[in-house]
Amino acid sequence: MHKLEKRAWAEPFKIKVVEPLRMTTREYRERALEEAGYNTFLLRSRDVYIDLLTDSGTNAMSDNQWAGMMLGDEAYAGSENYYHLEDKVRQYYGYKYLVPTHQGRGAEHLISQILIKPGDFVPGNMYFTTTRLHQELAGGTFVDVIIDEAHDPESLHPFKGNLDLGKLESLIQRVGANRISYVTAAATVNMAGGQPISMQNLRELRQLTAKHGIRVVLDATRAIENAWFIKQREAGYESHSMPDILLEMCSYTDACTMSGKKDLLVNIGGFLALNDTGIFEEARNLVVVYEGLHTYGGLAGRDLEAMARGIEEAVQEDHIRARVGQVEYVGERLLSIGIPIVVPIGGHAVFLDAKRFLPQIDQLQFPAQVLAAELYLESGIRTMERGIVSAGRDKVTGENVMPKLELVRLTFPRRVYTQAHCDVVTEAVEAVYDRRKKVRGLRMVYEPKYLRFFQTRFERL
Numbered sequence: 195m196h197k198l199e200k201r202a203w204a205e206p207f208k209i210k211v212v213e214p215l216r217m218t219t220r221e222y223r224e225r226a227l228e229e230a231g232y233n234t235f236l237l238r239s240r241d242v243y244i245d246l247l248t249d250s251g252t253n254a255m256s257d258n259q260w261a262g263m264m265l266g267d268e269a270y271a272g273s274e275n276y277y278h279l280e281d282k283v284r285q286y287y288g289y290k291y292l293v294p295t296h297q298g299r300g301a302e303h304l305i306s307q308i309l310i311k312p313g314d315f316v317p318g319n320m321y322f323t324t325t326r327l328h329q330e331l332a333g334g335t336f337v338d339v340i341i342d343e344a345h346d347p348e349s350l351h352p353f354k355g356n357l358d359l360g361k362l363e364s365l366i367q368r369v370g371a372n373r374i375s376y377v378t379a380a381a382t383v384n385m386a387g388g389q390p391i392s393m394q395n396l397r398e399l400r401q402l403t404a405k406h407g408i409r410v411v412l413d414a415t416r417a418i419e420n421a422w423f424i425k426q427r428e429a430g431y432e433s434h435s436m437p438d439i440l441l442e443m444c445s446y447t448d449a450c451t452m453s454g455k456k457d458l459l460v461n462i463g464g465f466l467a468l469n470d471t472g473i474f475e476e477a478r479n480l481v482v483v484y485e486g487l488h489t490y491g492g493l494a495g496r497d498l499e500a501m502a503r504g505i506e507e508a509v510q511e512d513h514i515r516a517r518v519g520q521v522e523y524v525g526e527r528l529l530s531i532g533i534p535i536v537v538p539i540g541g542h543a544v545f546l547d548a549k550r551f552l553p554q555i556d557q558l559q560f561p562a563q564v565l566a567a568e569l570y571l572e573s574g575i576r577t578m579e580r581g582i583v584s585a586g587r588d589k590v591t592g593e594n595v596m597p598k599l600e601l602v603r604l605t606f607p608r609r610v611y612t613q614a615h616c617d618v619v620t621e622a623v624e625a626v627y628d629r630r631k632k633v634r635g636l637r638m639v640y641e642p643k644y645l646r647f648f649q650t651r652f653e654r655l
């Protein structure tokens with residue numbers, strides 16, 4: 195007799211409302227994919243079986259959040275729900291002031307416009323597409339100061355999201371502190387594979403930047419997932435509560451940009467939160483130009499309420515254990531059958547390493563884009579390219595940026611899919627892996643100017 199292995203987690207919810215899934219045939223998908231120009235962003239959602247494109251805005255809300263939506267105070271000015279959200283942001287993130295925005299990039303836009311002067315530099319722990327674009331549109335230049343291990347998909351460093359403070363210090367020496375608008379510190383670095391930053395690194399970043407009078411802006415989009423990794427991996431934090439860890443993380447920064455569509459378990463929403471009164475006044479003024487009045491920032495009262503309630507649910511340990519546990523479950527199954535993925539397994543997604551998966555395909559023939567297309571073809575599962583297409587072109591030379599990481603992201607919406615869905619996903623990846631040697635590359639036939647990955651079209655070679 196074998197003894198059953200004990201599960202470390204199970205979903206801390208049961209299901210009250212269901213949404214049917216639609217299966218398609220391989221022939222159907224072949225046509226759909228061709229019509230979408232081999233770009234998973236251009237597929238219709240109805241043609242997708244399991245949608246792992248993103249964890250952004252795709253979360254299942256709780257009954258308590260839906261109930262809160264009925265309590266939306268849809269006043270143009272001074273909505274009750276704004277004050278509720280302000281309370282929760284103060285309580286859990288610790289910043290004094292709140293400016294709601296329609297989503298994360300709205301907050302990135304505001305802070306970039308306010309703090310970046312043309313010619314400035316904005317160092318950060320690896321680029322994120324929208325963050326970097328807003329910095330560039332404000333006249334800044336992004337500088338990657340993440341540790342080298344982050345660019346190595348096989349490095350087992352427990353905090354691959356850490357900033358390399360040596361790199362930051364030499365940038366400060368080279369250009370001078372007054373030409374650095376601020377440092378962005380992203381919690382669980384998305385493009386590195388959902389990799390966390392350590393508390394120690396944040397603390398040391400604060401010490402270094404304080405010495406030079408440089409601000410730190412936290413990208414708090416997945417900071418709660420980061421807090422969970424600190425609790426799991428960083429000495430001294432095992433018995434700290436999630437809210438305590440989150441508050442300490444934020445305390446080393448001056449402001450945060452937030453896409454509530456991730457950690458905060460909603461379908462839309464975001465905010466800028468900060469401590470400096472002068473910058474708050476500017477942000478509160480600018481938000482009315484681009485988003486809406488400073489108490490709604492492009493959101494309905496009900497959206498603000500759902501986000502306020504989402505914060506409270508997101509910091510619960512049973513929630514975060516099951517959320518990250520589901521991602522780890524898929525990652526470990528893939529590792530056990532020899533599929534090349536980024537390790538350690540990230541917080542929101544499993545990242546296939548397309549360079550090792552499809553070594554016969556040159557990076558200029560878009561191996562990760564190819565792999566995402568093949569996975570859809572195989573199984574109806576939708577994923578996202580995070581490689582050369584996402585990296586875009588150098589803003590000076592116009593050449594393709596050739597990132598070290600050429601990845602396909604299997605991103606898990608929160609509270610949406612079951613463990614059986616997870617098993618179907620691993621089987622589909624295995625099926626593509628078995629026929630990997632027959633897979634060919636793609637060429638670009640249409641390329642838009644901004645954030646090209648959303649709309650680029652390809653043809654098979």
Ligand code: P71
Binds near residue numbers: 249297322413453454
């Ligand atoms: C994700 C997204 C959504 C997305 C954005 C751009 C291209 C493809 C997909 C959004 C983030 C994020 C981080 C760390 C800011 C934003 C912007 N991620 N920071 O991963 O991950 O937030 O989408 O609410 O504007 O699929 P926004």
